[in-house]
Amino acid sequence: MATTVADQLIAQLLDAGVHRIYGIVGDSLNPVVDAVRRTGGAKNGGIDWIHVRNEEAAAFAAGAEAQLTGELAVCAGSCGPGNLHLINGLYDAHRSGAPVLAIASHIPSAQIGSEYFQETHPDRLFIECSSYRELVSTAEQAPRVVNSALRHAIAMKGVSVVSLPGDVAELEAVGPTPAFVPTLPPSIVPAPADVLALADAINAAKRVAVFAGAGVAGAHDEVVAFADLLAAPLGHSLRGKEWIQYDNPFDVGMTGLLGYGAAHDGIHDADLLLLLGTDFPYNQFLPGADDDVVIAQVDARAEHLGRRANVTVPVHGDVAATIAAVTPLIDRNPDRRFLDRTLKRHAKLLDSVVGAYAKNVERKTPIHPEFAASLLDDLAADDAIFTADTGMCNVWTARYINPNGRRRLIGSFLHGSMANALPQAVGAQFSHPGRQVISVSGDGGLSMLLGELVTVAAYKLPVKIIVFNNSTLGMVKVEMLVDGFPDFGVDVPSVDHAAVANALGIFGRRVEKPTEIEDALRAAFAFDGPALVDLVTDPLALSLPPTITGVQLKGFALAMSKVVMNGGVGEAVKLAKTNLRNIPRP
Numbered sequence: 001m002a003t004t005v006a007d008q009l010i011a012q013l014l015d016a017g018v019h020r021i022y023g024i025v026g027d028s029l030n031p032v033v034d035a036v037r038r039t040g041g042a043k044n045g046g047i048d049w050i051h052v053r054n055e056e057a058a059a060f061a062a063g064a065e066a067q068l069t070g071e072l073a074v075c076a077g078s079c080g081p082g083n084l085h086l087i088n089g090l091y092d093a094h095r096s097g098a099p100v101l102a103i104a105s106h107i108p109s110a111q112i113g114s115e116y117f118q119e120t121h122p123d124r125l126f127i128e129c130s131s132y133r134e135l136v137s138t139a140e141q142a143p144r145v146v147n148s149a150l151r152h153a154i155a156m157k158g159v160s161v162v163s164l165p166g167d168v169a170e171l172e173a174v175g176p177t178p179a180f181v182p183t184l185p186p187s188i189v190p191a192p193a194d195v196l197a198l199a200d201a202i203n204a205a206k207r208v209a210v211f212a213g214a215g216v217a218g219a220h221d222e223v224v225a226f227a228d229l230l231a232a233p234l235g236h237s238l239r240g241k242e243w244i245q246y247d248n249p250f251d252v253g254m255t256g257l258l259g260y261g262a263a264h265d266g267i268h269d270a271d272l273l274l275l276l277g278t279d280f281p282y283n284q285f286l287p288g289a290d291d292d293v294v295i296a297q298v299d300a301r302a303e304h305l306g307r308r309a310n311v312t313v314p315v316h317g318d319v320a321a322t323i324a325a326v327t328p329l330i331d332r333n334p335d336r337r338f339l340d341r342t343l344k345r346h347a348k349l350l351d352s353v354v355g356a357y358a359k360n361v362e363r364k365t366p367i368h369p370e371f372a373a374s375l376l377d378d379l380a381a382d383d384a385i386f387t388a389d390t391g392m393c394n395v396w397t398a399r400y401i402n403p404n405g406r407r408r409l410i411g412s413f414l415h416g417s418m419a420n421a422l423p424q425a426v427g428a429q430f431s432h433p434g435r436q437v438i439s440v441s442g443d444g445g446l447s448m449l450l451g452e453l454v455t456v457a458a459y460k461l462p463v464k465i466i467v468f469n470n471s472t473l474g475m476v477k478v479e480m481l482v483d484g485f486p487d488f489g490v491d492v493p494s495v496d497h498a499a500v501a502n503a504l505g506i507f508g509r510r511v512e513k514p515t516e517i518e519d520a521l522r523a524a525f526a527f528d529g530p531a532l533v534d535l536v537t538d539p540l541a542l543s544l545p546p547t548i549t550g551v552q553l554k555g556f557a558l559a560m561s562k563v564v565m566n567g568g569v570g571e572a573v574k575l576a577k578t579n580l581r582n583i584p585r586p
Helices: 005-015 027-037 055-069 087-095 142-155 192-204 220-230 263-269 319-329 337-358 369-379 392-400 421-431 443-448 452-459 474-482 497-503 514-526 550-565 569-582
Strands: 020-023 048-051 073-077 100-106 132-135 159-165 208-212 234-236 251-254 272-276 294-299 313-316 385-388 408-411 437-442 464-469 507-511 531-536
Touching: 005 027, 005 142, 005 159, 020 055, 020 421, 027 048, 027 073, 027 100, 048 452, 055 073, 055 087, 055 100, 055 408, 055 421, 087 100, 087 159, 100 142, 132 142, 142 159, 192 272, 192 294, 192 313, 192 319, 208 220, 208 263, 220 234, 220 319, 234 263, 251 263, 251 337, 263 337, 369 392, 369 437, 369 464, 369 514, 385 392, 385 421, 392 408, 392 437, 392 464, 408 421, 421 437, 421 443, 421 452, 437 443, 443 464, 464 497, 464 514, 497 507, 497 531, 507 514, 514 531
Parallel strands: 020 048, 020 073, 073 100, 100 159, 132 159, 208 234, 208 272, 234 251, 272 294, 294 313, 385 408, 385 437, 437 464, 464 531, 507 531
Antiparallel strands: none
16 A cells, blocks of 8 residues: 555654644544554554544643643644634644644645635634644645654744645655654853843842743752842742742742732842743733832743843843853842841731631631632642643632642643643643643633543543632633623533533532532542542632732722622622632731
8 A cells, every 4th residue: 555645744743752643533634544543553653543522622632741741742633614623722832832733634735725615724824823834735745844844843842733635645655754853952051241241230239039930940959049149039920830939948929910929029129130931921010110120031032031021131041051150150149138028928928818718718618719729739649730721720729739849730821711721631641641630620611621521531531620610700700890890791500510520421529518628539539530529619709919909909899889789789798708818918
């Protein structure tokens, strides 16, 4: 049997170390799927086809696998609607820096441009969510396009899209296949002049604060030692949390809407703010023109420098390489009063604002979500992989799930998509079969891609799905209230997700009392297979940022007055009582 273009494509993926492709079979994609079938599956040295229920989930799963392994992952969609469904997950993967190849099959090549059935133009559709996209038109062109796509995805840490008409995929392969020899990531060493400018800024400052992002991955010890040298409180973004919070005596938490602790104060009370490997997008939480704070920024991606705040000292380089270069030029700061003061404030805030929500609530209903998240942190494995839905689940995982250098936490932290947690857990579990994988799902996110419970059941994936079920879109409710709008359209009827899980053959347990949470979690974690725990939590438990502005308070008060005038006085009172515990106090 002749080798086809599809066979050649799959051979190139095998050469690049790919073990599975997430997608849904269909029409123009069939030649590729059959080429996968003929490899015999991963157990026989081939590639597995992972049948999801929505191509969006395929892209999310591939993105999660790529983020967790650092290696290329692949998803696929059939022509038209099939590959259109990939777009949202690919946006998330691309913005998260996940090396993903998407195979977007196309209508018959002779029909392109004739408004044929299911016709779209994949090479145009994916422009904003990929670094590389190309249409394969001939058998001769195919292997070079695929090789280029692989190289772009891996080198640029993002998405590549190959558009492949079904008739071209069936052609006999011609020409050589470029060898794929991987390279190791390089180290970006900053220019000497930039290093000197950074050293001068640090030595001139009396109070230095550090804010770290995902770019400090692999440089934990260096960053902590650097903070010690500078006597600097060390805050972090949500994406930086897993890389720097643990084993860090200088940690002062996060800032931003999901934030906690004294990071905001440390950032604004410093003479010099040092941003390390972060592209934190919320400039309203960073020092502005009215603040007397000099900002220095270190990033391996030069295009990130200065685009969120007025950066006086930009440094293009890896965090570890920059610290190594600048440390010999730094005078150790003997004055630790700023650091000690910020750490004391952080400890007080953790106890009075964050820790207090998880104490003395063991018998209070509805369940406090903070208490449930705290128990989840205690009972989860030391090397658990958490995936978190966007919204309130981001808040609870950010504040209560503690990293330790072995745990992982991923979510749609840059794209902010709903429904990401469950499909990301699918990708995490397939790529890490021996690890505990926990999907921290909101009821809104889970219901959006509810069909992926079928995927979990079909493959008997031992994913543990913990649903924070408050029958409302909690984060949207916060946004409405702080903007002065009464909440509207955010509440939905209660759904027993445990019953849905049980109907699919998944272990399901619904929990309405806080005294039952621990037993339910232990039972789910001990179960040999997929399990879902449906936690019925307080729908009025909302998240407020660590520093509340007068505008936000005014908006909240205005929204409450509108609720009262519309006859919702009881609701307003309950909401105020519930969220008094979320208002930071000095």
